[in-house]
Amino acid sequence: MSGRDGRAVAVLGTLDTKAAECGYVRDRLLHAGLRPVVVDCGVFEPDAPVGVIPDVPRTEVGRAAGHDTAVLARAGDRGAAVTAMAEGARATVLRLRAEGRLDAALAVGGTGGTSIAAHALRALPLGVPKVAVSTAASGDTRPYVAESDLVLMPSVVDVAGLNSVSARILANACGAVAGMLAAPPPEHRAAGPAVAASMFGVTTPAVTRARRLLEERGREVLVFHMTGIGGRTLESLVGQGALRGVLDLTTTELADELVGGVMSAGPTRLTCGGTGTPRVVSVGALDMVNFGASDTVPERFGGRLLHVHNPAVTLMRTSPEECAELGARLAARVAALEAPTAVVLPLRGTSALSVDGGPFHDPVADAELFAAVRAGLEGTGVRLIELDKEINDPKFAEAAVGLLDELMRASAHTKGD
Structure with a gap:
């Protein structure tokens, strides 16, 4: 040739x-x-x-x-x-x-x-x-x-x-x-309308269960790792109208944006409604801020509760004050989305680390987070569901998927799809 x-x-x-x-x-x-x-x-x-x-x-x-x-x-x-x-x-x-x-x-x-x-x-x-x-x-x-x-x-x-x-x-x-x-064309074909899901290591069980449930409903699930670029990519796809729904269980990048961690997705995270893309939002991994190896944690955080996730990743527990601000920011951004949206709160732990007995278990900080979300969503029309479960409980994933499925069906009916 x-x-x-x-x-x-x-x-x-x-x-x-x-x-x-x-x-x-x-x-x-x-x-x-x-x-x-x-x-x-x-x-x-x-x-x-x-x-x-x-x-x-x-x-x-x-x-x-x-x-x-x-x-x-x-x-x-x-x-x-x-x-x-x-x-x-x-x-x-x-x-x-x-x-x-x-x-x-x-x-x-x-x-x-x-x-x-x-x-x-x-x-x-x-x-x-x-x-x-x-x-x-x-x-x-x-x-x-x-x-x-x-x-x-x-x-x-x-x-x-x-x-x-x-x-x-x-x-x-x-x-x-x-x-x-x-290379020959990929053999994989989309099973159905694409849905994005946000995941972190400490919310993996929840998203894995949710992904399987969505796939059983005929959805193709695109899972994004919330390391900064993952959140920006997710928002970009929403803006392009490439998604039929978003299961946004893991919003940890907001904590890095607020506190100065290394995995911030920037101020556009959780701000794109796209063409009215339905979204179910939760507070997954807002109990932590991400840094690199332990010796890279800034000196100003001396005395804070740290957890070595692996040799290259050190996590810092968010304080009650930071959690209150995070809840307010999340609620404000969700309320401003021009799309069918709901928020679901896992009252017994926002990650695998903050459950009872976990290294980041802090009922006071979680209470501040939840209270700020409630206050911020009051009177907005955004649906708020509170579950007496930890985020990785299978029942939490089932409830979140059911809620997203409901929003997507209502949205499709409204649009005449």
Whole structure:
């Protein structure tokens, strides 16, 4: 198969500095029978002849975002150039996709190039193969990956010319993209309308039981781990109208947002009603704030109750004052959702750690949490159910699923589905 006949792979890079690497990637993809489409995301003049003729030149990428690359280059502001070309690259890959000229994407770059490429590739639909070889791949990757399925591959050496190491890494990246495109379609098919569920290790029994019950009702259940990115992804899907319901039993990310833990989903958590997506909300794992290894817990929390979950995760019990604020915030956000919503409270424990006899058992803190939720929801019309159960009791999961099923059926009837 010739490259011209193969599936199209967008190759993103700043040709002012990464021409050799992009040319090598182009040739490897051609050799694999694929059709590379080189997109130049650079703005500055190279120190040496480029040697690679892009299929989409920098001027076209800049214009896609309303910028003149010559003006950006003369300004000499690298940060502004990266921001502008990121927007242009995003518009460009979406256009290529719409034109049938993008079946996958592969980017090469340092931190600046990765910022440009990641912003662009995150806009591609879930499941479209997207890989970036980057010097940033072994650090904090959250700003690059966000809620996408972007694969970051460590470049090991700097992306600064071809050598025996960089060539091997880039060849592997090309092989990975070729393999993704050659893979047969997944055999799994959705059993029914998609429902999201929020889970943490300490609420796993509840969500596992709920998932099975929902599947028995013909729902496909997408479970998200509430580590910050999980909550943001869940809210993103709600906003896209991709879900028929949300079983939001685990809202622990609110505690990290309030207190300063490492798993905050930010201020948009529990704020998206989407197109009226029904949601059942609980207070799962609001008894804890998450930190890394025990020696990473900030000094200001000296004297607080800690629990070592594993060598990489240390949990801190939320105080009565923090629980009161968390209950108020949760109630305010739920009340503002423009969607059928209900709240269910597990009065005997919000996680596996806060049950009677558990290391985080604190009836005073729980009472403050529950009282704040009650007060915040009073007069709002949001349905509040209180169960004399711990969150991981099977009866709690059954009640929550029944409530969500009721909301979803009523919503479908209203919409005429």
